[in-house]
Amino acid sequence: MTELQKKAAHLREQINYHNYRYYVLDDPEISDAEYDRLMRELIELEKAHPELATPDSPTQRIGGARLEGFEPVTHTLPLLSLDNSLNEAEIIEFDDRIRRNLGMSGDMEYVCEPKLDGLAVELVYENGLLTVASTRGDGYVGENVTQNIRTIKGVPLKLLTTFISPPDRLEVRGEVILGLREFQELNRRRQEEGEPTFANPRNAAAGSLRQLDPAITAARPLDIFCYGVGQHIGLELKSQWQTLQTLKTLGLKVNPLARLVRGIKEVKDYHADLLQQRESLPYEIDGIVVKVNDFSLQERLGVKTKSPRWAIAYKFPAQQETTQILDIIVQVGRTGVLTPVAVMQPVQVGGVEVSRATLHNQDEIDRKDVRIGDWVVVQRAGDVIPEVVKVITTRRTGREKPYTLPKKCPVCGSETVRLEGEVAQRCINLACPAQVKERIYHFASKGAMDIDGLGDKLVDQLVEKGLVKDVADLYYLTRDELVSLERMAEKSADNLLAAIEASKKRPLNRLLFALGIRFVGEHVARVLVNSFKNLDNLQKATKEDLMQVYEIGPQVAESVVDFFANEENICILERLKKAGVEMKPLEDEEDAEKILAGKIIVFTGALQTFTRKEARELVELLGGRASSSVSKNTDFVVVGENPGSKATRAQELGVEIMSENDFRKLVGLDS
Numbered sequence: 001m002t003e004l005q006k007k008a009a010h011l012r013e014q015i016n017y018h019n020y021r022y023y024v025l026d027d028p029e030i031s032d033a034e035y036d037r038l039m040r041e042l043i044e045l046e047k048a049h050p051e052l053a054t055p056d057s058p059t060q061r062i063g064g065a066r067l068e069g070f071e072p073v074t075h076t077l078p079l080l081s082l083d084n085s086l087n088e089a090e091i092i093e094f095d096d097r098i099r100r101n102l103g104m105s106g107d108m109e110y111v112c113e114p115k116l117d118g119l120a121v122e123l124v125y126e127n128g129l130l131t132v133a134s135t136r137g138d139g140y141v142g143e144n145v146t147q148n149i150r151t152i153k154g155v156p157l158k159l160l161t162t163f164i165s166p167p168d169r170l171e172v173r174g175e176v177i178l179g180l181r182e183f184q185e186l187n188r189r190r191q192e193e194g195e196p197t198f199a200n201p202r203n204a205a206a207g208s209l210r211q212l213d214p215a216i217t218a219a220r221p222l223d224i225f226c227y228g229v230g231q232h233i234g235l236e237l238k239s240q241w242q243t244l245q246t247l248k249t250l251g252l253k254v255n256p257l258a259r260l261v262r263g264i265k266e267v268k269d270y271h272a273d274l275l276q277q278r279e280s281l282p283y284e285i286d287g288i289v290v291k292v293n294d295f296s297l298q299e300r301l302g303v304k305t306k307s308p309r310w311a312i313a314y315k316f317p318a319q320q321e322t323t324q325i326l327d328i329i330v331q332v333g334r335t336g337v338l339t340p341v342a343v344m345q346p347v348q349v350g351g352v353e354v355s356r357a358t359l360h361n362q363d364e365i366d367r368k369d370v371r372i373g374d375w376v377v378v379q380r381a382g383d384v385i386p387e388v389v390k391v392i393t394t395r396r397t398g399r400e401k402p403y404t405l406p407k408k409c410p411v412c413g414s415e416t417v418r419l420e421g422e423v424a425q426r427c428i429n430l431a432c433p434a435q436v437k438e439r440i441y442h443f444a445s446k447g448a449m450d451i452d453g454l455g456d457k458l459v460d461q462l463v464e465k466g467l468v469k470d471v472a473d474l475y476y477l478t479r480d481e482l483v484s485l486e487r488m489a490e491k492s493a494d495n496l497l498a499a500i501e502a503s504k505k506r507p508l509n510r511l512l513f514a515l516g517i518r519f520v521g522e523h524v525a526r527v528l529v530n531s532f533k534n535l536d537n538l539q540k541a542t543k544e545d546l547m548q549v550y551e552i553g554p555q556v557a558e559s560v561v562d563f564f565a566n567e568e569n570i571c572i573l574e575r576l577k578k579a580g581v582e583m584k585p586l587e588d589e590e591d592a593e594k595i596l597a598g599k600i601i602v603f604t605g606a607l608q609t610f611t612r613k614e615a616r617e618l619v620e621l622l623g624g625r626a627s628s629s630v631s632k633n634t635d636f637v638v639v640g641e642n643p644g645s646k647a648t649r650a651q652e653l654g655v656e657i658m659s660e661n662d663f664r665k666l667v668g669l670d671s
């Protein structure tokens, strides 16, 4: 091999490894920026020397040639579908039937898996390389979507064969999905660009996978979980559970919630358990899949025309229901956005009563043609606010009333505007009582300044009486003013004053979160305080300074800079300070003594005793900051084996370099 070939191979190996850490293990060792640099280096190298490019290079995921429609692919073995059971009786019947057929009296061994709501696909690996990927189609013939599947980062282009030698041929079945956050983000972008939004993540995943231009697919963060095999030559598999473990070992992504269970009772428990978890999962599932574990038993049970006798889906209650819209009202949020909300005949959706659903904005109302009096399908998914999915137009009577958002703010009466490039209609009156109230509710809430006793009703009164116009005003309220309010006894007034006083002690990160700076949630607020220590530093930080911080992207950085560029905000901060709000940088006093307090540390090369994540967490725990690039602000660079250009750069800049052992001593792990 030439030097260049070696270099390209090394880069590919590194990138594949980091893909695996990131997409399969969910445990990245390097920052996104660092990953991008590796990728860019490889792209440059392959561009300059096209003869170095290999079909399994990680660069081949991006773009790729444009497809000319989709070629049909005949599956070697059909992709069967699943029978459904909708209740406990049906799943018990499934178990009884299986044991009857097999003549077994004891408990059966089953593999339970979440039933992902995505798109079934088949991936073919020949001698360890991904050669063809297709959709399920009708089960016999699907579409060749190889180019698009290659853009999914969780799909290895080459199997991991460190532990198992590559099978001659392996057909892998799995479900391509789009996560809920990714789905919402995609829809948000489409809405902004005036494109139609997708009704659910499943449609979005299908739409994204079936793009003729793979570059579009590449821009959608699709994911995959593999759950089975078709033909497999050169790989012996005896059970479903063993199959899942083997797929994992080969570097394929397998859902971590799959379990091997014994007996129908454990299947029911698994179903109940996943139903509980459903809301907090980052992707949609619509039930569980139950499979007989042992392949020899599967074979004895056999298949029907379309589905196997040894597997069944056990669905969850629907997340969608139909009901009638009684009225449409408008809510004005913290940033002045007018949100139309449908008030509906209450209905149970997935076990929760729903009587309101967001209609998002005027475009959505128009697109779905939602009218007052309409019968609609409402949906509750994950922890998002219920929404109207579609109108059942066949139930219209002609008495339904179309709806348009008011031109004037329903709360303060100011004109509303729709800013260029935005779908939202806003009340731009910063003093609009609705906005002021929302800002103050948030400021006083639990995770924020936690002002005990300052509930929404009280805030409403304070704002309506003109006693509070911004959050700083809270700290200038007098006892007399409070006592003058309705239902405010002297004792409650004193308690409230004490609670307001106590809130002055909240640390700076809570205050930052409480101020409601766009994109600054609890976690980001903590990250900012950890890095910048005090308000002055943060106020002075440029967008570039902010983006130096691991986890802070351009969006957050810009929003923080904008916030501090606003004179009114500075004025509020000054008045908070004058009132005695402490803005102490850290959650507890001890932090100041932390051994790496304020230090910026860079790790490079392979560490022997930590993963990158562990090292980063350790540094943060000790009050420091782990950065991914060396600059003159770096305090020291810890070098592992085969350090790269960062060690050289540190040397050039005169930054202190230390070994992993020295670092361990420094932080007190070794003596």
Ligand code: D41
Residues within 6 Å of the ligand: 079, 080, 081, 082, 113, 114, 115, 116, 117, 118, 120, 136, 175, 227, 228, 289, 291, 308, 311
């Ligand atoms: O998560 C899924 N959607 C899923 C689908 C799964 N976990 N397992 C599945 N197993 C099968 C059999 C048992 C037939 C191999 C499936 C599907 N089928 C399936 N997906 C789409 C059609 C059939």
